[in-house]
Amino acid sequence: MFRSTKRRTAGRKNFESSIISSSTPNAYLANVYNNSKLTFYTLPPVGEITLDEFETWAIDRIKILNEIESCAARNKSYKEIESIVAPMIQQTLPLNSTNVEKLNRERQKDYYSHFILRLCFSRSQELRTKFLKNETTLFKIRYNQLTNAEQQQFVKSLNLPWDFISLEEKEQLSTKLFNSISASLGYVLQLDDVQKRKYFEQEEFIKIPFEYVTDLLPQRSIFLQRGTAYVPKFQQLQLLVNEFSAKLEAALISTSHAFPSLDEDDRILPILTHLSSGYSLNYSQDSYGANENSSDINAITVGSKEIVDQFPLCGQHAMYGLRTLHHLKYTARQQFTLFLKGIGLSLEDALTFWSGEFKSVSIDKFNKEYKYNIRHSYGLEGGRINYKPWDCRTILSKPRPQKGEYHGCPYRDLSSDSLARKLREMGLEEKDVQQILEISDKGDYTNACSRVLEVKTNGHVQEQVTHPNLYFDRMRQYTKSQQTEA
Amino acid sequence: MPTIASEMTTDNLESSSMASSPVNPNVSSRNRPPSSPLKQIPSDSLGPASDSLDSSNKKISADDMAFYYERLLPFRYVFQWLNHSPKPQKDFTMREFAYEHRSGAYQRYNSFESPEDFKSSVVRVNPTRFEVGAVYAVNPSERKTLPKSAMKPLEKELVFDIDLTDYDEIRTCCSKTQICTKCWKFITAATKVLDVALREDFGFEHMIWVFSGRRGAHCWVSDKRARSLDESKRRAIVEYLDILKNKGTKRLNLRRPLHPHIQRSLDILKPDFLTIIQEQDPWRDDEVAIQDLLSKIPNSSITDALKKEWTTKPHRSSLDKFQDISSMAQRLPKANDKKMVIEAEEDIILEVVYPRLDVEVSRQMIHLLKSPFCIHPGTGNVCVPFDANKEFNPMTSPNLRQIQGELLKYDEEHRGDDKKVANWDKTSLKPYTDLFTAFVKRLLASEVTGKRERDEQEPDLEF
Numbered sequence: 001m002f003r004s005t006k007r008r009t010a011g012r013k014n015f016e017s018s019i020i021s022s023s024t025p026n027a028y029l030a031n032v033y034n035n036s037k038l039t040f041y042t043l044p045p046v047g048e049i050t051l052d053e054f055e056t057w058a059i060d061r062i063k064i065l066n067e068i069e070s071c072a073a074r075n076k077s078y079k080e081i082e083s084i085v086a087p088m089i090q091q092t093l094p095l096n097s098t099n100v101e102k103l104n105r106e107r108q109k110d111y112y113s114h115f116i117l118r119l120c121f122s123r124s125q126e127l128r129t130k131f132l133k134n135e136t137t138l139f140k141i142r143y144n145q146l147t148n149a150e151q152q153q154f155v156k157s158l159n160l161p162w163d164f165i166s167l168e169e170k171e172q173l174s175t176k177l178f179n180s181i182s183a184s185l186g187y188v189l190q191l192d193d194v195q196k197r198k199y200f201e202q203e204e205f206i207k208i209p210f211e212y213v214t215d216l217l218p219q220r221s222i223f224l225q226r227g228t229a230y231v232p233k234f235q236q237l238q239l240l241v242n243e244f245s246a247k248l249e250a251a252l253i254s255t256s257h258a259f260p261s262l263d264e265d266d267r268i269l270p271i272l273t274h275l276s277s278g279y280s281l282n283y284s285q286d287s288y289g290a291n292e293n294s295s296d297i298n299a300i301t302v303g304s305k306e307i308v309d310q311f312p313l314c315g316q317h318a319m320y321g322l323r324t325l326h327h328l329k330y331t332a333r334q335q336f337t338l339f340l341k342g343i344g345l346s347l348e349d350a351l352t353f354w355s356g357e358f359k360s361v362s363i364d365k366f367n368k369e370y371k372y373n374i375r376h377s378y379g380l381e382g383g384r385i386n387y388k389p390w391d392c393r394t395i396l397s398k399p400r401p402q403k404g405e406y407h408g409c410p411y412r413d414l415s416s417d418s419l420a421r422k423l424r425e426m427g428l429e430e431k432d433v434q435q436i437l438e439i440s441d442k443g444d445y446t447n448a449c450s451r452v453l454e455v456k457t458n459g460h461v462q463e464q465v466t467h468p469n470l471y472f473d474r475m476r477q478y479t480k481s482q483q484t485e486a
Numbered sequence: 487m488p489t490i491a492s493e494m495t496t497d498n499l500e501s502s503s504m505a506s507s508p509v510n511p512n513v514s515s516r517n518r519p520p521s522s523p524l525k526q527i528p529s530d531s532l533g534p535a536s537d538s539l540d541s542s543n544k545k546i547s548a549d550d551m552a553f554y555y556e557r558l559l560p561f562r563y564v565f566q567w568l569n570h571s572p573k574p575q576k577d578f579t580m581r582e583f584a585y586e587h588r589s590g591a592y593q594r595y596n597s598f599e600s601p602e603d604f605k606s607s608v609v610r611v612n613p614t615r616f617e618v619g620a621v622y623a624v625n626p627s628e629r630k631t632l633p634k635s636a637m638k639p640l641e642k643e644l645v646f647d648i649d650l651t652d653y654d655e656i657r658t659c660c661s662k663t664q665i666c667t668k669c670w671k672f673i674t675a676a677t678k679v680l681d682v683a684l685r686e687d688f689g690f691e692h693m694i695w696v697f698s699g700r701r702g703a704h705c706w707v708s709d710k711r712a713r714s715l716d717e718s719k720r721r722a723i724v725e726y727l728d729i730l731k732n733k734g735t736k737r738l739n740l741r742r743p744l745h746p747h748i749q750r751s752l753d754i755l756k757p758d759f760l761t762i763i764q765e766q767d768p769w770r771d772d773e774v775a776i777q778d779l780l781s782k783i784p785n786s787s788i789t790d791a792l793k794k795e796w797t798t799k800p801h802r803s804s805l806d807k808f809q810d811i812s813s814m815a816q817r818l819p820k821a822n823d824k825k826m827v828i829e830a831e832e833d834i835i836l837e838v839v840y841p842r843l844d845v846e847v848s849r850q851m852i853h854l855l856k857s858p859f860c861i862h863p864g865t866g867n868v869c870v871p872f873d874a875n876k877e878f879n880p881m882t883s884p885n886l887r888q889i890q891g892e893l894l895k896y897d898e899e900h901r902g903d904d905k906k907v908a909n910w911d912k913t914s915l916k917p918y919t920d921l922f923t924a925f926v927k928r929l930l931a932s933e934v935t936g937k938r939e940r941d942e943q944e945p946d947l948e949f
């Protein structure tokens with residue numbers, strides 16, 4: 001689905017050649033939607049989209065999922081959620097155009113956005129659970145928006161291993177079937193005894209392997225015979241929803257296994273990280289950068305003692321490396337450029353700052369070899385992505401710095417002696433230094449960093465540091481508040 | 487015996503006294519030790535063997551166990567049962583086994599390459615017992631070099647565990663670790679009900695029931711379909727079967743009409759119930775129990791009358807009392823009142839004799855369970871397989887001392903014979919190994935046909 005073809009897997013190739021009719025993306029989409037208004041998203045998408053589409057489509061879908069999530073968090077009933085979310089779907093994620101071309105666009109957007117978000121949200125159990133829950137609700141809402149005929153059409157398109165039972169079989173099993181569903185006719189459909197009988201007379205039953213309906217087992221609301229479940233038609237939606245969510249859950253898990261191999265794609269990964277953090281389903285952090293503190297950050301001030309003192313140790317360490325070597329290696333440059341961008345250093349100021357610091361490098365060489373990278377980080381070259389500053393997890397996931405390298409997290413990468421010296425230089429008292437060394441020794445690097453932030457703000461900020469820019473923002477806020485008080 | 491210390495490291499050796507349970511204690515409603523793979527050694531297995539099941543007063547020694555492992559335990563059949571094929575495959579080689587050592591230490595994550603390796607390792611280590619766990623994607627013994635996520639269980643038999651301790655509030659004949667043929671009837675009733683439900687409702691065919699050696703039974707379901715169930719599906723199945731789940735001290739209060747599974751269970755259990763309350767006689771003189779019984783009858787005219795009647799006739803038996811309720815119900819003028827009392831009686835029957843299940847044992851894929859044909863360390867009884875639909879008497883089932891003697895005696899009497907007879911066939915283990923081999927044979931046959939079908943479906947390759 002990405003522009004590069006090199007990372008198609010063998011499995012993917014097999015799959016592509018197996019669908020002869022899908023030589024074009026539109027034919028492909030027609031195939032996965034199979035004349036129906038909905039899909040289970042079982043096959044990966046093919047065809048190309050632009051990075052721009054990649055991002056905006058994903059964001060449109062996230063907004064809908066976020067709305068579902070926040071409705072659920074406010075304990076809204078399914079009906080209420082439906083009434084709030086259905087108009088949003090119609091606006092940004094419809095699937096019902098009668099114009100073929102338009103319908104293809106709608107399908108494309110729906111299909112891709114689903115798969116992009118799968119990538120974003122497959123990375124932790126927590127994200128997977130949320131995504132699964134919200135996508136399943138989205139599916140349910142969409143299904144309920146369909147007409148009866150469209151629903152039937154969709155069910156047929158799934159080719160699930162189910163059959164409607166014959167009248168004879170129903171006759172034969174009549175007592176058992178009725179006794180199995182009688183209770184749920186009461187509490188799901190609110191029928192009294194006479195109505196139950198009537199309802200049962202006209203109800204159709206679906207036969208399906210019991211594994212598909214295990215969540216109907218605990219209430220014993222279906223009849224089982226030799227591994228086959230007999231499900232009344234009124235439970236059909238439940239059945240579809242189960243199937244949808246079971247398939248998606250399995251797919252998310254296999255996606256999460258595939259994830260490390262995407263790591264080298266420097267165009268995709270930042271977007272994914274951005275989507276799943278900045279726009280994450282739990283709004284954990286907003287994006288950093290261009291914040292209200294930024295106005296006084298420029299090429300001159302960025303290296304001042306006042307500002308550097310507010311950097312987390314990784315930032316201070318990189319600055320130290322830059323000042324001693326007048327140069328930084330690739331990874332540190334990336335990490336530090338983005339961090340500085342995050343604290344509000346504009347591109348122009350960044351270019352001035354970096355070229356000024358690279359004292360041993362001629363302007364000519366700088367322009368040739370380094371300028372591009374900095375502009376790239378600011379999204380002005382290559383994929384034109386507005387890269388986000390790395391969070392601690394990303395920093396900690398990169399290869400550790402070798403001798404002479406200044407990226408990474410000092411709480412992990414420095415020897416105890418150097419770390420202790422750095423901490424003392426930061427003005428920490430001996431007992432704090434020892435405590436922070438201990439925490440780092442245990443491998444709780446971000447905890448060590450959070451503790452430093454706490455000490456540096458005299459206990460005012462007790463936040464978990466998950467991002468160097470978070471550390472900086474909190475330090476700045478604290479410093480400013482102290483200044484206004486004084 | 488060679489020392490085992492060399493192959494034990496602190497990492498995979500958990501001392502029973504430090505073992506902690508990862509199981510949520512809220513889930514298990516009944517008071518038995520949490521069913522954790524790191525469970526503590528039940529105290530009864532360490533104390534002096536003193537109950538009625540013991541055929542000897544002496545503790546089972548390490549030599550006895552070594553003798554048994556070397557000469558009597560049918561390793562090959564246990565191997566085939568877990569391997570689903572005569573040649574070693576992943577179902578066996580990637581499977582976890584745990585040892586319970588004589589010291590009480592519990593050692594997880596052992597695995598074996600072949601039936602020979604299996605036997606020689608058990609013989610060498612000479613544990614008090616060994617337990618069977620799940621099949622993993624990687625070799626469990628290599629787990630230290632692998633990330634945690636690699637140790638996800640792929641498959642395991644679906645298991646059930648029924649234990650008489652869960653019936654303590656109703657059984658009067660014995661207490662604690664003791665059992666007799668009377669209270670074993672609870673287990674017999676439970677196995678009948680479960681066995682039929684697993685077959686008729688879920689379509690499973692390859693179940694083996696195993697005496698736990700003291701006061702309970704395990705059921706192992708080996709159908710491919712059961713082995714590949716994930717934990718949420720396992721939980722759903724147990725919950726379907728566990729009709730007593732929400733039962734507190736109040737009446738069960740099942741909705742009518744009864745679900746076919748419950749109706750069938752009731753039909754099976756009715757006769758057993760009558761025998762059991764006749765023998766256990768829980769409502770004879772125990773005022774609290776009698777009160778409790780009456781509180782479940784939703785008709786004050788009946789309960790008032792019965793209270794009076796039973797005071798004038800003290801020591802009236804439980805069976806009589808139960809029948810008093812039925813006959814009074816028959817005489818009620820309104821059909822609906824009658825129906826309600828009869829339904830209450832049905833609920834009581836199920837409350838007393840319906841199987842009491844341990845949900846966690848069945849749900850958890852990583853849970854380990856003692857292998858069939860192990861020796862119960864406290865009683866010396868062999869954990870023999872039995873047929874759920876035939877009489878099984880735990881009081882006369884084979885005991886290590888007894889079969890040791892039988893084997894020695896046979897060899898003595900047949901000295902010089904050329905005929906090759908398997909050792910277990912020389913002892914009273916024979917009918918049980920026969921039952922087990924027949925079961926394993928059927929299982930292996932079904933695997934061959936099943937495999938052909940499964941191979942035709944290629945697994946999905948996901949995005």
Ligand code: SF4
Pocket residue numbers: 312313314315391392395408409410411445446449465466467468469471
């Ligand atoms: S914990 Fe995060 S912010 Fe703190 S030094 Fe390490 S990488 Fe930087």
Ligand SMILES: [Zn+2]
Pocket residue numbers: 659660664665666667668669670
């Ligand atoms: Zn007894």
